[in-house]
Amino acid sequence: MAAGTEKLSEKMVHPAVKPLSDLIGTWKGEGEGFFPTISSFNYSEELQFTHSPNKPVIAYSQKTWNLKSGQPMHSESGYWRPKPDGTIEVVIAQSTGLVEVQKGTYDMKEGVVKLKSELVGNASKVKEITRVFKVENCELSYAVEMATSLTDLQPHLTASLKKQALGCHLITGDITTYTTSQAHFLTNVCVCLHFTRSMILNVNCKIKLYFCNNTRFRFPIFHLL
Numbered sequence: 582m583a584a585g586t587e588k589l590s591e592k593m594v595h596p597a598v599k600p601l602s603d604l605i606g607t608w609k610g611e612g613e614g615f616f617p618t619i620s621s622f623n624y625s626e627e628l629q630f631t632h633s634p635n636k637p638v639i640a641y642s643q644k645t646w647n648l649k650s651g652q653p654m655h656s657e658s659g660y661w662r663p664k665p666d667g668t669i670e671v672v673i674a675q676s677t678g679l680v681e682v683q684k685g686t687y688d689m690k691e692g693v694v695k696l697k698s699e700l701v702g703n704a705s706k707v708k709e710i711t712r713v714f715k716v717e718n719c720e721l722s723y724a725v726e727m728a729t730s731l732t733d734l735q736p737h738l739t740a741s742l743k744k745q746a747l748g749c750h751l752i753t754g755d756i757t758t759y760t761t762s763q764a765h766f767l768t769n770v771c772v773c774l775h776f777t778r779s780m781i782l783n784v785n786c787k788i789k790l791y792f793c794n795n796t797r798f799r800f801p802i803f804h805l806l
């Protein structure tokens with residue numbers, strides 16, 4: 582099997598976590614923040630879901646940086662506890678000191694997890710937080726809304742992240758060594774990175790190929806080197 586195509590085997594995932602196993606891994610991307618009372622801002626983010634097979638829980642952590650300056654911004658970590666009935670409980674501790682207990686549902690056929698705060702603690706003004714995560718086409722996107730003592734539930738964050746290959750690589754070569762039909766195949770499957778045919782067919786263009794470790798979209802991903 583080509584490196585990076587491995588799926589987490591049955592033994593590597595607790596049964597309770599199996600429906601959400603597409604999430605496990607490292608995701609990187611960018612987001613935008615806004616709220617009626619603040620200036621909007623852009624950030625980069627690294628988010629990780631990790632799992633020990635003997636525990637019915639996924640550990641979650643994320644860090645963000647100011648997109649322009651690279652300065653660290655918000656970070657948070659916690660635990661996701663999916664139940665067999667499609668409900669899920671999430672606890673999160675934020676770098677600001679705020680803590681959340683979130684409850685909600687997951688539907689991995691739709692690739693969606695919806696959360697609403699049952700408890701927000703140690704917060705000066707936040708009253709409620711909702712989070713919606715969506716996994717589609719090798720992409721994890723989320724939207725966070727919050728209500729404060731002055732403002733009703735309004736969007737605060739949206740972000741979109743790509744999964745980082747577990748173990749990558751494979752072909753590092755000259756694209757011109759592919760036959761036309763192979764190149765056509767490449768064009769067809771490069772949905773994850775939105776490559777165009779002209780980019781793929783660039784003469785002497787080197788590529789690196791790896792696979793998105795996602796059960797529903799097991800497309801190869803190509804990186805120009």
Ligand code: HEM
Pocket residue numbers: 614616618619620622624645646654655656675679706707710725727729737738
């Ligand atoms: C659920 C997670 C989060 C909560 C509950 C939260 C909460 C808040 C609150 C209550 C405010 C003040 C709003 C106001 O003054 O009316 C705020 C502002 C802000 N938040 Fe968040 N935040 C969260 C996540 C993030 C993240 C991930 C980032 C950065 C990537 C971020 C960056 C900011 C910035 C830059 C401001 C404006 C600060 C200022 O202008 O003083 N927040 N947030």
